[in-house]
Amino acid sequence: MPAHSDTPIEELPPTLGRLRDAWRARKPDRTQRGDDLARLRAALRSRLDEMAAAIAADFGHRSVHESLVADGLTVLSEIDHLRANLRRWAKPRRVGAGWRLWPARAEVRMEPVGVVGVISPWNYPVNLALIPLATAIAAGNHVYLKPSELTPRTAEFLRALLAEVFPPGRVAVALGGSDTGAAFAALPFDHLVFTGSTAVGRKVMAAAAANLTPLTLELGGKSPAIVCADFPLEQAAARLATGKWFNGGQTCIAPDYVLVDAARRDALVEALRREVRARYAGDGAASDYTRIINSAHAARLQGYLDDAARRGLTTVALAELDGDRLLAPTVVLDPPDDAALMQEEIFGPILPVLGYATLDEAIAFVAARDRPLALYPFSRDRRCVERILDGVLAGGVTVNDTLLHFGANALPFGGIGASGMGAYHGRAGFDAMSKALPILWQRRLAASDLLKPPYARIDRIVRWLVR
Numbered sequence: 001m002p003a004h005s006d007t008p009i010e011e012l013p014p015t016l017g018r019l020r021d022a023w024r025a026r027k028p029d030r031t032q033r034g035d036d037l038a039r040l041r042a043a044l045r046s047r048l049d050e051m052a053a054a055i056a057a058d059f060g061h062r063s064v065h066e067s068l069v070a071d072g073l074t075v076l077s078e079i080d081h082l083r084a085n086l087r088r089w090a091k092p093r094r095v096g097a098g099w100r101l102w103p104a105r106a107e108v109r110m111e112p113v114g115v116v117g118v119i120s121p122w123n124y125p126v127n128l129a130l131i132p133l134a135t136a137i138a139a140g141n142h143v144y145l146k147p148s149e150l151t152p153r154t155a156e157f158l159r160a161l162l163a164e165v166f167p168p169g170r171v172a173v174a175l176g177g178s179d180t181g182a183a184f185a186a187l188p189f190d191h192l193v194f195t196g197s198t199a200v201g202r203k204v205m206a207a208a209a210a211n212l213t214p215l216t217l218e219l220g221g222k223s224p225a226i227v228c229a230d231f232p233l234e235q236a237a238a239r240l241a242t243g244k245w246f247n248g249g250q251t252c253i254a255p256d257y258v259l260v261d262a263a264r265r266d267a268l269v270e271a272l273r274r275e276v277r278a279r280y281a282g283d284g285a286a287s288d289y290t291r292i293i294n295s296a297h298a299a300r301l302q303g304y305l306d307d308a309a310r311r312g313l314t315t316v317a318l319a320e321l322d323g324d325r326l327l328a329p330t331v332v333l334d335p336p337d338d339a340a341l342m343q344e345e346i347f348g349p350i351l352p353v354l355g356y357a358t359l360d361e362a363i364a365f366v367a368a369r370d371r372p373l374a375l376y377p378f379s380r381d382r383r384c385v386e387r388i389l390d391g392v393l394a395g396g397v398t399v400n401d402t403l404l405h406f407g408a409n410a411l412p413f414g415g416i417g418a419s420g421m422g423a424y425h426g427r428a429g430f431d432a433m434s435k436a437l438p439i440l441w442q443r444r445l446a447a448s449d450l451l452k453p454p455y456a457r458i459d460r461i462v463r464w465l466v467r
Contacts (some may be wrong), residue, residue, distance in 0.1 A: 022169030081409035112140030114190030228379035238269035242400025262355030
């Protein structure tokens with residue numbers, strides 16, 4: 001892997017200028033977009049092992065299978081979906097002009113906007129870089145990508161991969177730290193996609209405001225799971241364990257806390273313990289458990305546990321795992337609102353489990369907080385699920401499971417309020433990175449030719465139109 005080298009900040013504006021000039025000189029037609037997506041898919045498919053090795057090196061260790069699924073399969077699947085639907089989405093749509101404008105006709109064309117900036121995070125460093133990039137390409141744009149500095153080997157992998165697929169005037173990659181990221185966000189893009197924390201998202205939005213840059217903000221927050229009294233605990237535990245401890249809990253839509261009927265709280269913890277032991281106990285099992293990305297994040301997570309200990313909260317380590325930046329799956333019981341791990345998105349393998357007396361109490365608990373990026377109701381009673389959906393508005397929902405709505409290509413993915421703005425994936429992303437251009441075609445002879453003074457001539461017609 002080549003040595004990591006930052007992009008000088010002064011190179012950012014001229015690179016954006018070159019991308020924009022190239023786009024204006026030759027906007028990608030539908031054939032070009034399809035070819036670009038096909039070559040990107042083939043290049044990534046042939047380098048999946050290299051991708052997984054780069055991600056593992058950045059994390060210290062990450063399960064190869066988790067990388068293949070989360071950063072390989074998701075991107076390949078999304079590209080397939082884009083290619084399958086590109087012709088239909090790009091086709092102009094006839095719409096009614098309304099009888100008052102007869103005989104005019106109207107249509108809407110989906111036009112590319114220009115150059116799309118993408119700022120991607122470290123937790124799924126290929127997935128969250130290439131899905132918005134591929135979507136922007138499908139919509140006919142050029143792309144400037146800024147990967148996370150916390151995964152430098154993967155960033156270099158992305159730069160090499162994209163240089164192999166695209167000419168430099170179509171896709172460019174900027175590498176660097178927070179200063180580079182701040183300067184990148186302030187560039188006058190035609191659209192900007194940012195995935196990351198809510199705190200940084202506020203800064204990105206402020207930087208983009210100076211240029212009135214349209215934004216898609218994919219942020220985070222505390223995504224809850226609500227386990228209703230009718231749902232089997234063993235199945236709930238299995239699906240919660242996958243959602244929470246996949247990628248070591250470093251997932252923006254991971255269950256951040258679980259609400260369960262109080263009488264079954266301890267039984268759920270025991271079911272979670274059995275799941276974790278089956279997955280990560282024994283010689284070599286920890287090879288499937290992803291490390292915390294760096295020492296700073298490991299210290300942050302340990303700080304949550306230290307705060308819980310000072311408060312006398314019950315903390316249950318569900319497995320015994322030793323190693324550098326290896327934090328075992330851990331449950332904390334009934335933390336109060338002012339506990340550190342209830343104040344911020346956890347983004348790690350710590351799971352608060354809270355008991356509730358009634359379902360209405362659980363719904364009110366979630367609804368009183370910022371709107372989450374994801375919501376996970378668990379119930380086989382449709383009425384209970386509908387009560388939860390009616391009481392809590394979230395960015396996205398998977399019922400009776402976790403994470404999976406992200407992988408449904410036809411579903412828009414995005415948050416609301418503190419958890420984000422706008423959406424992408426599939427048609428939602430294509431539309432977000434396009435301009436829906438309305439066009440009214442007037443005929444050679446039209447009633448509008450009469451709309452001129454003296455208006456007394458057409459008084460009856462005007463009054464008839466506004467009746």
